Amino acid sequence: MPSFSLVLEPCAGLPKEGTTTTPFDICVRNEIDRFHFVLDVIALVPGLAEHAVAVVQAIQQKLIEHEEYISRNGIDLPEITG
16 A cells, blocks of 8 residues: 655645634634624615614724734634633
């Protein structure tokens, strides 16, 4: 039977520095998290956007906070992890 050795090389298209940090962060980066879901609902429901300006701003600010926090700490915000 032949012997195989596994050589781990960087995969084309994947960052070598490990920018993916948590499952939730992957969802945020792919815009399939709870925050982006709410933004999509607000955008799609007729008439809702004009009544949800403050909510949209709060969510956008939370996404910025998430990006900054996870870049510094490597973990999700405390309100995400519970």
